Amino acid sequence: MSQVAVQTKNEAVEKNRAFKRIISKFGPLIGLILLTAVLTILSPKFLTINNVMNIARQSSINALLAIGMLLPILTAGIDLSVGSLLALSIMMMGIVTVNMGMHPLLGILVCLSVGAAFGWLNGILLTKLRLPHPFISTLGTMNIARGIALIVTGAAPIAGFPYMIQFLGREFVGPIPVSFLLVIVVYVFFHIFLTRTQTGRYIYAIGGNPEAARLSGINIDRVLIIVYTISGFMAGLAGLVMVGRVNSAFPLAGLSYELDAIAAVIIGGASFLGGVGTVWGTLIGALIIAVLRNGLNLLNVSADFQMTVIGAVIIAAVFVDVLRQRKSKKA
Amino acid sequence: MSQVAVQTKNEAVEKNRAFKRIISKFGPLIGLILLTAVLTILSPKFLTINNVMNIARQSSINALLAIGMLLPILTAGIDLSVGSLLALSIMMMGIVTVNMGMHPLLGILVCLSVGAAFGWLNGILLTKLRLPHPFISTLGTMNIARGIALIVTGAAPIAGFPYMIQFLGREFVGPIPVSFLLVIVVYVFFHIFLTRTQTGRYIYAIGGNPEAARLSGINIDRVLIIVYTISGFMAGLAGLVMVGRVNSAFPLAGLSYELDAIAAVIIGGASFLGGVGTVWGTLIGALIIAVLRNGLNLLNVSADFQMTVIGAVIIAAVFVDVLRQRKSKKA
Amino acid sequence: MVGHAENLLEMKGIKKSFNQNHVLKGIDLDIKAGEVHVLLGENGAGKSTLIKILTGAYQKDAGEIYWEGRAVHLQTPADAMRLGIATIYQELNVIPQLKVYENIFLGRELKRGGKMSMLDHKTMREEAKRCLEMLGQSPDLADMQLGKLGMGQQQLVEIAKALTLDAKLIIMDEPTSSLSVQEVHQLYKCVEQLKEKGIAILFISHKLEEIKRLGDRITILRDGFKIETLPVKTTDTDDWIELMVGRSLDEKFPKQTFTLGREGFRVENLEVAGASEPVSFRVRYGEIVGISGLVGAGRTELARAIFGADPRRNGKIFIDGKEVKIKSPRDAIDAGIAFITEDRKGEGLLLDQKLDFNITMANMKKFTKKSRLINLNEIREEAKRFIRELKIRPDHIELKARNLSGGNQQKVVIAKWLCTKAKVFIFDEPTRGIDVGAKVEVYRLMNQLVENGAIVIMISSELPEILGMCDRVLVMREGRITADLPIKEATQERIMKAATGG
Amino acid sequence: GCNSGQEANGGENTERVAVVLKTLSSPYWKYVEAGAKAAGKELGIDVTVVGPNSESEVMQQVNMIEDQLSQSPGALVVSPTQPDTVVPVLEGANVPVLLIDTDADLKNKTSFIGTENYEAGYEGGKLLASMLQKGDKAAIVSGALGNTATDERVKGAKAALKEAGIEVVAEQPADSDKTKAMSVMENILQKNNDIKGVFAANDDMALGVLRAVEAKGLDVKVIGTDGTLEAVESILAGKLAGTIAQSPYDMGYEGVKNALAAIKGKKVEKRIKSRVEVITKENAQEKLEFLKKIVE
Ligand SMILES: Nc1ncnc2c1ncn2[C@@H]1O[C@H](COP(=O)(O)OP(=O)(O)OP(=O)(O)O)[C@@H](O)[C@H]1O
Numbered sequence A, B: 001m002s003q004v005a006v007q008t009k010n011e012a013v014e015k016n017r018a019f020k021r022i023i024s025k026f027g028p029l030i031g032l033i034l035l036t037a038v039l040t041i042l043s044p045k046f047l048t049i050n051n052v053m054n055i056a057r058q059s060s061i062n063a064l065l066a067i068g069m070l071l072p073i074l075t076a077g078i079d080l081s082v083g084s085l086l087a088l089s090i091m092m093m094g095i096v097t098v099n100m101g102m103h104p105l106l107g108i109l110v111c112l113s114v115g116a117a118f119g120w121l122n123g124i125l126l127t128k129l130r131l132p133h134p135f136i137s138t139l140g141t142m143n144i145a146r147g148i149a150l151i152v153t154g155a156a157p158i159a160g161f162p163y164m165i166q167f168l169g170r171e172f173v174g175p176i177p178v179s180f181l182l183v184i185v186v187y188v189f190f191h192i193f194l195t196r197t198q199t200g201r202y203i204y205a206i207g208g209n210p211e212a213a214r215l216s217g218i219n220i221d222r223v224l225i226i227v228y229t230i231s232g233f234m235a236g237l238a239g240l241v242m243v244g245r246v247n248s249a250f251p252l253a254g255l256s257y258e259l260d261a262i263a264a265v266i267i268g269g270a271s272f273l274g275g276v277g278t279v280w281g282t283l284i285g286a287l288i289i290a291v292l293r294n295g296l297n298l299l300n301v302s303a304d305f306q307m308t309v310i311g312a313v314i315i316a317a318v319f320v321d322v323l324r325q326r327k328s329k330k331a
Numbered sequence C: 001m002v003g004h005a006e007n008l009l010e011m012k013g014i015k016k017s018f019n020q021n022h023v024l025k026g027i028d029l030d031i032k033a034g035e036v037h038v039l040l041g042e043n044g045a046g047k048s049t050l051i052k053i054l055t056g057a058y059q060k061d062a063g064e065i066y067w068e069g070r071a072v073h074l075q076t077p078a079d080a081m082r083l084g085i086a087t088i089y090q091e092l093n094v095i096p097q098l099k100v101y102e103n104i105f106l107g108r109e110l111k112r113g114g115k116m117s118m119l120d121h122k123t124m125r126e127e128a129k130r131c132l133e134m135l136g137q138s139p140d141l142a143d144m145q146l147g148k149l150g151m152g153q154q155q156l157v158e159i160a161k162a163l164t165l166d167a168k169l170i171i172m173d174e175p176t177s178s179l180s181v182q183e184v185h186q187l188y189k190c191v192e193q194l195k196e197k198g199i200a201i202l203f204i205s206h207k208l209e210e211i212k213r214l215g216d217r218i219t220i221l222r223d224g225f226k227i228e229t230l231p232v233k234t235t236d237t238d239d240w241i242e243l244m245v246g247r248s249l250d251e252k253f254p255k256q257t258f259t260l261g262r263e264g265f266r267v268e269n270l271e272v273a274g275a276s277e278p279v280s281f282r283v284r285y286g287e288i289v290g291i292s293g294l295v296g297a298g299r300t301e302l303a304r305a306i307f308g309a310d311p312r313r314n315g316k317i318f319i320d321g322k323e324v325k326i327k328s329p330r331d332a333i334d335a336g337i338a339f340i341t342e343d344r345k346g347e348g349l350l351l352d353q354k355l356d357f358n359i360t361m362a363n364m365k366k367f368t369k370k371s372r373l374i375n376l377n378e379i380r381e382e383a384k385r386f387i388r389e390l391k392i393r394p395d396h397i398e399l400k401a402r403n404l405s406g407g408n409q410q411k412v413v414i415a416k417w418l419c420t421k422a423k424v425f426i427f428d429e430p431t432r433g434i435d436v437g438a439k440v441e442v443y444r445l446m447n448q449l450v451e452n453g454a455i456v457i458m459i460s461s462e463l464p465e466i467l468g469m470c471d472r473v474l475v476m477r478e479g480r481i482t483a484d485l486p487i488k489e490a491t492q493e494r495i496m497k498a499a500t501g502g
Numbered sequence D: 001g002c003n004s005g006q007e008a009n010g011g012e013n014t015e016r017v018a019v020v021l022k023t024l025s026s027p028y029w030k031y032v033e034a035g036a037k038a039a040g041k042e043l044g045i046d047v048t049v050v051g052p053n054s055e056s057e058v059m060q061q062v063n064m065i066e067d068q069l070s071q072s073p074g075a076l077v078v079s080p081t082q083p084d085t086v087v088p089v090l091e092g093a094n095v096p097v098l099l100i101d102t103d104a105d106l107k108n109k110t111s112f113i114g115t116e117n118y119e120a121g122y123e124g125g126k127l128l129a130s131m132l133q134k135g136d137k138a139a140i141v142s143g144a145l146g147n148t149a150t151d152e153r154v155k156g157a158k159a160a161l162k163e164a165g166i167e168v169v170a171e172q173p174a175d176s177d178k179t180k181a182m183s184v185m186e187n188i189l190q191k192n193n194d195i196k197g198v199f200a201a202n203d204d205m206a207l208g209v210l211r212a213v214e215a216k217g218l219d220v221k222v223i224g225t226d227g228t229l230e231a232v233e234s235i236l237a238g239k240l241a242g243t244i245a246q247s248p249y250d251m252g253y254e255g256v257k258n259a260l261a262a263i264k265g266k267k268v269e270k271r272i273k274s275r276v277e278v279i280t281k282e283n284a285q286e287k288l289e290f291l292k293k294i295v296e
């Protein structure tokens, strides 16, 4: 009988442990749920299908940038250039499709490849030129890309994109914005990439201990170049969605978007020291930011208070996560 | 005889080594010298006393912020809030001295203590609330402080400060701006602080290996709180200089100054991974940025090209340092 | 020019220097298939540097390497792995954030199909489990996050990693330095099995008994030169030592016995996490107390709890009969306790700081003048003194800790704690990675400490040194003390029995 | 543009006018630049136009003024981002100083050329009110708080709307960013779907707002400010209801022209008003042609 008792207890412990693993996996979710609960109480309009779809749409640009940003952060790096790359990508797309009247598909190709190419450059600067930290190389390309975006059209915006380009950012499937469906697809892809492929695991390994990774035969340079290229590519993709949303490209687009992207990644539980962070955490981080902005608009919080509230909520969201982890450790 | 020969050779080796040590200590200096040389050739106005003093004055705000930023970076942290703290500090000073007409000394006290108090808060958030990385806590306070700065006067600027407050940012001793003298004094102070005091050394130790530091009996929390308090204090001091320069305080002051400060620190040879970086490197980093901006202005480079050039030079400045180090290693 | 075909590996005239420091001045080495070839040399002799050249981690300045008779150029670790060279480095090279099985397969993951296909987590997990069992470990380990394991277990993971690689040559740089008896024997068995399969092993160790037991040939390095290659079985260990240090060593354990004094240090009812009962023990002046046990027995945890490095719920600590309240390492240091940690890289050193900084950092107060400024000269002098006393090499204080050899790094950690002038010294694996000559220095130091009225506790997984240097032995198992033996009664068998519970 | 100026003077010592703007990275300031350069070309003088990367770089503008002064130009034309901040440095200038677009409390200024932003905002509010009924609901989308130009416009618009009895039910910031403006408007409409009109503190935001309105298929009048090419095209297409143009081209042109007059010692009016144009569908075509001409 005591044998059975022990077993039952063990099972309970096992269950408890599994539960904790889930909690700890979906940690930042608690912050999101809390925030949603508060806003639902404060504003009756908040939890309506319509508004939820608004949030889904509004979060998509940042969500795409953030998932790109997750990779450099996993390797203990950072990519400050994404906002500028977004701008440069869409300006080039505008020139190709609107000013030069080429086929929209070519425009999309240009948009994505400009982002990827500059991202690749970031990777090369970091690995081949051996610049000390991506903060510097991407700060450099951030300025370079923004400068070029301003130069190419003399700071003039470009409007009137063909429907095919606008599709992603504009259309709906039923009530669901295509841009959010894109986000889901991209996130699933990245989840598989990071957990189930060699390169994905190497990204974690490099962030965890670069020297050990190198001695294990991992080609660090190659992985880092891939990482920054992907981050740049995602900037291009986010740009494509943005153009679809506002049907125009302007050289100051994406200004300081890198901060929101980084915040989403970190709120989502990733670590600047590298090696720690998940795709789903990042998604929740991006949603927290979008929900917050949306809620403040709905409540018509005055502009000066908005900043203060955003600051406080960023801290609170992360703090909830910290509390949770502390608790799960104790128990 | 061969004995003598060996000795001479050894001496030569010793000298060579000492020379290399100096080079490696003043590494980023080479970047600065190169940049100066190029600009002197391109513009006859560049190397005039008048212009050099312009650069000294223009660099001083960033130099003060950067030396404050060096401390968090040495501990493998970061302080994103300095720009906002600068704004909040000077708005509060404006309210106290201009709007309420109190004594300027009280105003200065308020300015410095607001910065320090918020910096202290950053430290508390990091150490006592155990937020995962100062990026988040300071991103939060960055928004909070900016929000409050906007709220306190309803976003209106404040002008007409008493002379005593303007003194630091405005006056000259002979041809030398007081603000630059202040920078020198502050840098000497920080050099002594970091190399010759317990707390200073602990800052390096924490950045180098926090676990080893803790096991060596270092009270990490206490040191980190000091670090962020100092960083905040320096934001207040930089604000004081800014108010002196422009005789006004406005709530958007210091917007994105954290980026320049971080860039100065990193260009100056410090590492984001902590434990590495010097006071003089940081000064040179700040000067490189100021010289670059000034030079581009003198050459009347158009705004869009300026961005591109600044981006390229940031990368180049760091790259020169990398090349130098690689060479000194090979030899 | 080609190498000799009968050699699996041949290195000829290998030279390497770091800045002005000429580490290798022309080393020749050859390894045959199926042999265990041992490298022996003092700390800093260049053993690790030589093998890092062989694994592609460093680039040689001069010389040639032949693999199966053909000249090869090893640019990256991947090149060496491709040839069939697996390496267990001296310092742990693991990714704490990844799981154990992922670490084992790092760099050569198994995939479901072609080159671009997804990873086969299942097979990797299975393989890892098999390999861990071969090393006498629980297969459940495979799914643990590596960072959560102790040093010893991490080292085992490194070994497992090398074993799963289908290698022709396995390099082991002091693989047993953080293992305890049981694991060490498991490893010996593995080595013998590998040998039978015709796999060559390049083995680095400072433990002469194990060299004697495992080795076929031994190559001795000194001052950057190869001194000689000898057959292991027919030569004497004393001859090796003489070749290695240039003089003979009279005794390996310079044990001194002092008159026992009163009780100086006592621990009462201290709970080590996960243990079924609390720990109590006392130490008297004039004795050295050893703590023995298997990997993961909780010895390090006990020390950390005493030192305030981990939170501790219960337990009292007394020094000279007076209770001391310890909540943090600072409190412990103030109370006069020094804790020489086992993981020199993770917990001991500031790798990017100079030696004087490292040596003096736990006792900065001593060098702070009334002006609140630190006297840099005094720091330098003090550091120089310890560098001289402990024979740390190279001996200039301007060197960063990172650029020291493993054994010399260990000495720096010891120096740091000697510098605190503590009353109670807890050494956790103090001689890990230290050469025979230097070990004697460390033992002498312990004698000196005891003589000068300090309390010395030594945690060690090396039975010979426990038996050779201690006056009393505590044995731990699963967080409890299972035996407290005076040295006269302590035999290898009794200690093992208490450690395994068998 | 400046090379031709030198040629026109046949190698003589050309007069040089330095123009320091708030930024050069938006269409509005590009028009000012175009005006200044055109004046330089016509008058045969050397014109240098500079400006920081963005309107938030206040100290960078001050630095630019210092750097221009150290090259001793004949006159300086400045458009101050934060009016108070340029006072100390310009007070020490020993050349004529002309302000354009935004005024500052500067004793030694030669002239101020421009419209107050408050006035532009007020005109915009009036225009919006004229399209609505008394008692209708309206929203305001402002720039980044603390940006004096957009803040002043919002104040002006609010005053005009209040006078006309229009109720402002929401006022939210969108940092002069088109995408953010769209999101903000979506959210405002979520709560107030009976809004009839929106005033946006610049044209970029107005176009973002318009996009959100269009997506919902609502009939909401959107008024912008600046009169950029993109906005005017939108007005022509019957989308944007109107915009307030402050004649940036004229400001640049007049600034340089009067600077030369000041150098030559001629008398310059202390206050030169530039036109505020209310652009709606009626006059949009004309404006479009003008804008297209100047950006070439
Ligand atoms: N990266 C480096 N930079 C500079 N010097 C180095 C570096 N790596 C090793 N050295 C120096 O090379 C010498 C040999 O070091 P190595 O690690 O090969 O010694 P070892 O024989 O393995 O010693 P141990 O037994 O202590 O492990 C030492 O003097 C060390 O200081």
Ligand SMILES: Nc1ncnc2c1ncn2[C@@H]1O[C@H](COP(=O)(O)OP(=O)(O)OP(=O)(O)O)[C@@H](O)[C@H]1O
Binding pocket: C147, C148, C149, C150, C151, C152, C153, C178, C180, C293, C294, C295, C296, C297, C298, C299, C300, C301, C302, C342, C461
């Ligand atoms: N940070 C940690 N998190 C979780 N478990 C840990 C951690 N550190 C150690 N352990 C576990 O605690 C147990 C005791 O480890 P400890 O290091 O105290 O043993 P030890 O007797 O000193 O052996 P070793 O020779 O490995 O140092 C081991 O099972 C180990 O896996």
Ligand SMILES: [Mg+2]
Binding pocket: C047, C048, C049, C090, C173, C405, C406, C407
């Ligand atoms: Mg070694």
Ligand SMILES: [Mg+2]
Binding pocket: C299, C300, C301, C342, C428
């Ligand atoms: Mg241990």
